[in-house]
Amino acid sequence: VRFSGFCAAVAGSGFPEEEDMWEFLETLPKVGTGQHHVVMTHVPLFVEQPLESTADMTADPFSYQTWYFQINREPRLRMYAELERAGVRTMLSGHIHNRRIDRYKDMTFYKGPATAFGQFQDRWPAGDPTLGFQCFEVDEIRRDSLGGEDGYSVLRTGDASPSVLC
Numbered sequence: 001v002r003f004s005g006f007c008a009a010v011a012g013s014g015f016p017e018e019e020d021m022w023e024f025l026e027t028l029p030k031v032g033t034g035q036h037h038v039v040m041t042h043v044p045l046f047v048e049q050p051l052e053s054t055a056d057m058t059a060d061p062f063s064y065q066t067w068y069f070q071i072n073r074e075p076r077l078r079m080y081a082e083l084e085r086a087g088v089r090t091m092l093s094g095h096i097h098n099r100r101i102d103r104y105k106d107m108t109f110y111k112g113p114a115t116a117f118g119q120f121q122d123r124w125p126a127g128d129p130t131l132g133f134q135c136f137e138v139d140e141i142r143r144d145s146l147g148g149e150d151g152y153s154v155l156r157t158g159d160a161s162p163s164v165l166c
Contacts, residue, residue, distance in 0.1 A: 002034040004088075008041035011075035025079065028086035037088045044069065044093035044111050045076045050104045065123075069096050083107065092134075096120055099128040110134060
């Protein structure tokens with residue numbers, strides 16, 4: 001299993017660290033993936049679905065949560081393309097404090113729980129704001145049919161494999 005991690009929050013910021021992040025992502029395919037390649041970030045790439053637009057708080061002040069919990073669309077799509085080129089099939093993130101599993105094309109996104117307080121219970125009926133941890137056991141590569149429009153689907157946490165809630 002190969003693990004890679006980076007700070008996705010700098011995407012689209014213009015900070016010098018953003019260029020370092022893009023250079024890192026561009027090197028991932030050159031290093032090789034192994035049998036499993038898992039990427040970890042604190043901030044998830046998206047809230048509801050990968051192709052969602054960037055939240056515009058000037059047009060809708062209630063979109064603050066979406067803006068705060070996502071990477072803006074343009075850098076998100078670039079980031080996804082780099083991860084796809086690198087053969088990443090599993091992405092772990094936190095920040096939202098609610099277990100939710102999303103799939104898009106060949107990638108599974110595990111949004112993890114918190115240990116202090118849960119969130120989004122009103123927004124994600126399929127999520128789970130229970131405090132705790134997520135444990136993963138890798139035993140074999142399993143390709144699931146990803147279904148859904150554009151290859152995107154949301155799973156209830158109990159339907160997922162290989163995630164085990166602890």
